[in-house]
Amino acid sequence: MSRPRLRPATAVFAALSVAACATPHAVPAPRDLPPAQPYAYPRPPPERSPLPEPPRRLELSALPGWTLEDHDASFTAYRATCGVARDPALADLCARARLARSVAPGDGRIFFETAFQAEPIAGAGVLTAYFAPIYEARRRPDGEFSAPVRPKPADLTPGAPYLDRTAIEAQPIDKPLAWMRPEELFFLQVQGSGVLVFEDSRRLKALYAANNGLPFVGVANAMRDRGLLARDNTSGDAIRAWLAAHRGPDADQIMRLNPRYAFFTLAPDDGKPPVGAANITLPPGRAVAVDPGFHLMGELLWIDAEAPLLAGAFPTYRRLVTALDTGGAIKGEVRADLYLGQGDAAGAEAGRVRHTLRLYRLVPR
Numbered sequence: 001m002s003r004p005r006l007r008p009a010t011a012v013f014a015a016l017s018v019a020a021c022a023t024p025h026a027v028p029a030p031r032d033l034p035p036a037q038p039y040a041y042p043r044p045p046p047e048r049s050p051l052p053e054p055p056r057r058l059e060l061s062a063l064p065g066w067t068l069e070d071h072d073a074s075f076t077a078y079r080a081t082c083g084v085a086r087d088p089a090l091a092d093l094c095a096r097a098r099l100a101r102s103v104a105p106g107d108g109r110i111f112f113e114t115a116f117q118a119e120p121i122a123g124a125g126v127l128t129a130y131f132a133p134i135y136e137a138r139r140r141p142d143g144e145f146s147a148p149v150r151p152k153p154a155d156l157t158p159g160a161p162y163l164d165r166t167a168i169e170a171q172p173i174d175k176p177l178a179w180m181r182p183e184e185l186f187f188l189q190v191q192g193s194g195v196l197v198f199e200d201s202r203r204l205k206a207l208y209a210a211n212n213g214l215p216f217v218g219v220a221n222a223m224r225d226r227g228l229l230a231r232d233n234t235s236g237d238a239i240r241a242w243l244a245a246h247r248g249p250d251a252d253q254i255m256r257l258n259p260r261y262a263f264f265t266l267a268p269d270d271g272k273p274p275v276g277a278a279n280i281t282l283p284p285g286r287a288v289a290v291d292p293g294f295h296l297m298g299e300l301l302w303i304d305a306e307a308p309l310l311a312g313a314f315p316t317y318r319r320l321v322t323a324l325d326t327g328g329a330i331k332g333e334v335r336a337d338l339y340l341g342q343g344d345a346a347g348a349e350a351g352r353v354r355h356t357l358r359l360y361r362l363v364p365r
Contacts (some may be wrong), residue, residue: 065318075108085298125334236351
């Protein structure tokens with residue numbers, strides 16, 4: 001078998017290749033080169049922050065204590081207060097809830113589970129409670145009723161710091177609204193409003209008018225740390241009883257640890273429950289004061305509170321509530337103050353509420 005003949009160009013290329021292999025060629029002398037520069041490796045692109053995950057949502061049936069809730073009572077309170085909400089979706093659900101003229105047992109649970117899901121709010125906080133007190137008052141002072149109920153001062157500027165409690169109490173007053181026991185005036189200022197019953201049995205509402213712009217400081221921890229009260233017995237009743245038993249310089253010294261001072265106005269007692277910051281009547285057990293920096297008025301919340309710190313307290317509070325009020329001591333997202341009603345029984349219960357709180361926000365589906 002004969003080999004194929006190479007084409008002329010192929011033959012030339014082959015010959016040149018053989019010659020290149022057979023004939024060594026001179027290597028050129030190296031030239032002076034600039035010094036080597038370090039190699040600049042390209043920087044990796046900056047890591048992008050991961051997008052925040054949307055809040056995890058739960059069915060209401062998964063909420064702790066949901067099956068034990070009085071859904072019909074919570075639905076009644078919701079229909080009475082839901083008009084506060086300004087969110088369009090919440091306003092629409094409120095309108096739907098109010099369409100039903102009569103509500104059958106079980107309708108509340110069906111409505112909530114159909115309309116809402118729950119978003120857990122991260123972290124643990126504190127649940128406390130408040131009430132609307134009814135206290136005795138006098139037109140003139142005496143040895144027992146020695147604390148004046150002061151109206152808003154003419155020189156107080158809203159939002160600006162004013163005199164502290166000690167300085168205010170040192171000022172003479174020309175036209176007090178009433179005279180109270182000092183420790184009861186102190187608690188009236190903490191609660192924010194109440195009813196005063198005078199010696200002629202006339203009843204007037206003491207309504208919050210303003211405060212001196214200074215921070216609220218609770219006295220329970222100070223009394224505990226000073227050994228004045230037991231660690232598990234710093235309830236409202238225990239504090240008030242100690243202040244009454246030590247009325248005078250000793251009690252004044254404790255109360256003045258709280259620099260915040262509230263001023264009031266008086267109005268006829270119409271027998272209705274108090275109105276909160278949302279300008280709506282507070283339903284007992286179904287309204288909470290919240291921090292407006294984290295919650296909107298009319299927001300629907302599920303409270304899950306347990307592990308009470310104070311003796312004699314109910315072990316748990318698990319229920320549906322609406323954000324209808326604010327308070328000077330209520331700071332943070334997982335923080336709530338539960339309104340429990342009016343009078344001594346509500347006050348006794350409220351004074352024992354200091355529970356570990358987990359909070360859930362109800363959102364429309």
